[in-house]
Amino acid sequence: MSHQLSHLLLTPAEMAAVDAAAAASGIDSFGLMERAGAAAAAAALCLHAGALRFVVLCGPGNNGGDAYVAARHLQEGGAPVVLFHLADPSRLMGDAARAKAGCALRGEPLHLYSPEIGDVVIDGLFGAGLGRDVPADVRAVIDRVAEAGLPVLAIDLPSGLDGRTGRVLGAAFRASNTITFMTRKPGHLLMPGRELCGELEVFDIGIPARIIRAEASGVIAENRPDAWKGVLPAEQLETHKYKRGHLVVFSGEADKTGAARMSAISGLKAGAGLVTIAAPDAAIAANAAHLTAVMLHAIDDAADLEDWLTDKRLQTFVLGPGFGIGARARAFVSSLAERRLVLDADGISSFKDDPQQLFDLFGGEPRLVLTPHEGEFSRLFPDIGSDDALGKVDKALAAARRANAAIVYKGADTVIAAPDGRALINTNAPAWLATAGSGDVLAGIIGGLLAQGLPAFEAAAAGVWLHGEAAHRAGKGLTAEELAAHVLPL
Structure with missing residues (x-):
């Protein structure tokens, strides 16, 4: 070729x-x-x-x-x-x-x-x-x-x-x-x-x-570094952790903290300058027992979050892994409407009854990344997901336009789509990447790239590619913890 x-x-x-x-x-x-x-x-x-x-x-x-x-x-x-x-x-x-x-x-x-x-x-x-x-x-x-x-x-x-x-x-x-x-x-x-x-x-x-x-047309291409390397931040000798971005990952309750930690570690490994897990006060101890380089901050409700968001350095967030489904997730997302957000897992499912409520929050320049697997996609976009006349790329593009978000439509043939009509098909993910917790790692990688200033679509595409490369390094039989440990920055 x-x-x-x-x-x-x-x-x-x-x-x-x-x-x-x-x-x-x-x-x-x-x-x-x-x-x-x-x-x-x-x-x-x-x-x-x-x-x-x-x-x-x-x-x-x-x-x-x-x-x-x-x-x-x-x-x-x-x-x-x-x-x-x-x-x-x-x-x-x-x-x-x-x-x-x-x-x-x-x-x-x-x-x-x-x-x-x-x-x-x-x-x-x-x-x-x-x-x-x-x-x-x-x-x-x-x-x-x-x-x-x-x-x-x-x-x-x-x-x-x-x-x-x-x-x-x-x-x-x-x-x-x-x-x-x-x-x-x-x-x-x-x-x-x-x-x-x-x-x-x-x-x-x-x-x-x-x-x-x-x-x-160039609308559909393979997800390769050529598609996004032009927007990678230049390496600078004179820098500090905030210049490399601060990523916040929300934790679930005390018995559901592991997913957030895997996201946080992955975001740090992907190059974010610092990462904080925002956890309910009752979950601080459970998280602290397993963390060193990742910081912790207690957030119990939307009021706590609003107070914390007065710190304008907090611009990039991951919400969903192990968080829980319901009104609390929706309230947190509403507070984050002006920030950059990777919404995954429970965060996506929290809007299944009224997806438009989510879409209405994120107008303007795309700053939302959605990472649904097949079932989550169908819950958030039921009419698009059930349209047999559309292929996977067509569905992802339709969803991206509706949500004004970068869509990571996960699977063995993950498709990354942008509201402007661009779509990439990922090919570097090995079969053994299909394991519990793998999606939590992906959400963290994408969050880490967003925190460094990559646009939503490019951060999503680069994150998916890095995810596949980490799986190859980890090898067959990997666990999500091992996968996170093998993430390398771009």
Whole structure:
């Protein structure tokens, strides 16, 4: 993959516009198809040198054209190849028709394919352009291939996956490998698409980067340091703890203090100059027994908080981990409406009966970060969460606009969205990050970055990335305490 394009994610519509613009610029579109098909054939031979038979499945569009080229190259290379086509190949048009004409193999209708031991399936049925559920005959073949346990090499995207959302449209191949061209698509990174793609390779078929950049909206990208490193605070020799930010984390009652401590330690490790846990008076002793570098301040009710907030150095807060659900949480959030706030867990659930009450508090420049998992998202945005027409990125963006907040829509494919329409898909989180307390650590990291002056969206995105990196350092079997200990500043 071209380094210049490595961060871009193009939707299927944007990639179609790239293809059209490339053709309009005088680039031979069939030459691009030839290179794509040749790359697929080369990948098949490299990955499956011992295949007894390559089974090439050709669809009715340009993805099928790529497959016909691949089949031709495999046959010319002496590999055993059979071909099955969807719909009437005589109705192919343009480059796909030319690719079919250049392939000497006589194909059979798709429904006649019966898997055999030693088969390797090359999937060129639909690619990323599918916008409806797969037909019944395709579903039947997908089921037969899965039952036989055959390896699948997908061209562009496993057929049955939505290239924009990563959703399964009725049924989809589970590929062991996927080869795509020039850039990735959101469906390569979003679940379950990421799992169904297997190992992904991006092959440069020769479309100039300037054409791709001209058609790329840049709205959706992978969450990488390039997306936010430009706003990181410069390191200064002459500084002090308040210049690096003061983060406050609210603690729950005496028997629910651990979550706040993990958030606080994580915020300190992420670079905040100092961190204070604000706890009920009855929980001070429980917290003090486990803390050294983190300070403590007694806060029992909203009146105590209002008095404390006369100190204008207090600008950044985390509320939610272990805090408890209810009116007290809502009152604290109301007091913090003019400050920067990471609202997590119990803090989010406290507004489930009237989410708009929360949203109305945080107008103007975004300063609120919400970190919902699937259930919390549905409680705060029930209509958006239940809209099956929307993918995860679309849902996160709609929520960000409504709440005027940076949204961290958590999961294996965490999406970070901004009210201005930017969205990032995170990919560096290992599976073992799914453990109790992991979200408390994430909230603290984001709070620590907010305290250092990062804007809400960039703090959220960088925090999610740091969270994943810490998990890799901690290794399999980590606990949340170990995860927090492995957080490093940017």
